[in-house]
Amino acid sequence: MKPSVLVCRAVFPDIVDRLREYFEVETNEADVVWSPAELIQHLQGKAGVFITGTQPIDTALLEACPQLKAVCSMAVGYNNVDLPACTAHGVLVSNAPDVLTETTADFGFALMMAAARRIAESEHFLRSGAWTKWSVDAFAGSDVHGATLGVLGMGRIGRGVARRGALGFGMKVIYHNRSHLDAATEAALGARYVSKEALLREADHLVIVVPYSAAAHHLIGAAELALMKPTATLTNIARGGIVDDAALAQALRDKRIAAAGLDVFEGEPAVHPDLLTVPNVVLTPHIASSSLPTRRAMANLAADNLIAALGLGPNKGKPPTALNPEVLA
Ligand code: 8YV
Numbered sequence: 001m002k003p004s005v006l007v008c009r010a011v012f013p014d015i016v017d018r019l020r021e022y023f024e025v026e027t028n029e030a031d032v033v034w035s036p037a038e039l040i041q042h043l044q045g046k047a048g049v050f051i052t053g054t055q056p057i058d059t060a061l062l063e064a065c066p067q068l069k070a071v072c073s074m075a076v077g078y079n080n081v082d083l084p085a086c087t088a089h090g091v092l093v094s095n096a097p098d099v100l101t102e103t104t105a106d107f108g109f110a111l112m113m114a115a116a117r118r119i120a121e122s123e124h125f126l127r128s129g130a131w132t133k134w135s136v137d138a139f140a141g142s143d144v145h146g147a148t149l150g151v152l153g154m155g156r157i158g159r160g161v162a163r164r165g166a167l168g169f170g171m172k173v174i175y176h177n178r179s180h181l182d183a184a185t186e187a188a189l190g191a192r193y194v195s196k197e198a199l200l201r202e203a204d205h206l207v208i209v210v211p212y213s214a215a216a217h218h219l220i221g222a223a224e225l226a227l228m229k230p231t232a233t234l235t236n237i238a239r240g241g242i243v244d245d246a247a248l249a250q251a252l253r254d255k256r257i258a259a260a261g262l263d264v265f266e267g268e269p270a271v272h273p274d275l276l277t278v279p280n281v282v283l284t285p286h287i288a289s290s291s292l293p294t295r296r297a298m299a300n301l302a303a304d305n306l307i308a309a310l311g312l313g314p315n316k317g318k319p320p321t322a323l324n325p326e327v328l329a
Contacts, residue, residue, distance in 0.1 A: 105160025150203025
């Protein structure tokens with residue numbers, strides 16, 4: 001008999017069909033966002049689960065689902081999964097790195113440019129019928145080319161953003177990260193490591209790409225925003241909670257900084273009401289990785305991991321992007 005797995009959200013049907021070659025698959029065609037209790041209920045009897053970046057996988061769930069052996073996510077960020085608890089319960093966890101790097105960096109750059117050049121704000125103005133004449137300083141924003149790009153978090157996506165800025169737009173790149181880039185990468189990007197404080201003070205355009213952890217909670221709050229240039233922009237494509245959204249809304253309202261671009265929010269899909277009323281922020285619904293080829297690649301990678309983690313398919317026992325491969329050793 002085939003093992004049973006659960007696919008938590010509505011996923012491309014052909015990729016679910018691929019899973020059906022190996023498993024009895026329960027799907028969520030209606031794409032309901034299950035509560036933790038509902039998720040536990042659907043997981044009964046399942047050996048594996050295909051998740052996205054939002055379903056919490058914690059000790060309570062692992063204890064309630066002792067037959068669960070693999071948790072495979074189509075997201076690169078895995079702050080929704082208690083990895084040490086999974087390892088302790090012998091549950092293999094995988095994420096989906098690499099396949100979304102360039103698409104997400106494209107989007108971070110687009111959001112930064114939209115904030116700097118006031119694209120969303122001016123579009124709302126036009127759509128509202130308020131455009132009656134051309135004027136010299138209409139929606140005058142700040143330049144991107146030649147400006148200083150500050151990257152907070154120099155992982156794969158951060159490097160992708162830096163590369164676009166340095167090579168495509170002649171930007172001066174500064175960054176802050178847990179570790180330094182190797183000298184060759186720094187030289188190729190013309191990137192300079194600076195303290196977090198110097199990053200905030202010097203960047204014309206700050207892009208946040210750090211993974212979420214308890215230590216990263218409100219890494220950018222009122223005190224950090226106060227260090228930024230009044231002409232600067234802030235873009236967050238990492239995770240909600242890294243920026244204090246209430247403090248950011250206040251800084252935008254007070255013109256402490258010029259503009260922001262946000263794809264992620266504290267408590268999303270709820271958005272802080274103050275952000276909805278300030279004009280100088282571009283808001284998108286967590287879509288940085290959402291090009292069709294990339295979302296398909298992410299889902300395919302999660303499926304590959306699930307098949308391999310449960311000892312099947314061409315990679316059996318060797319899920320390509322396992323986070324705790326020691327569980328299978
Ligand atoms: C995803 C993301 O869209 O991969 C991540 O960590 O934040 C996004 O690319 C989302 O989490 C998919 O589940």
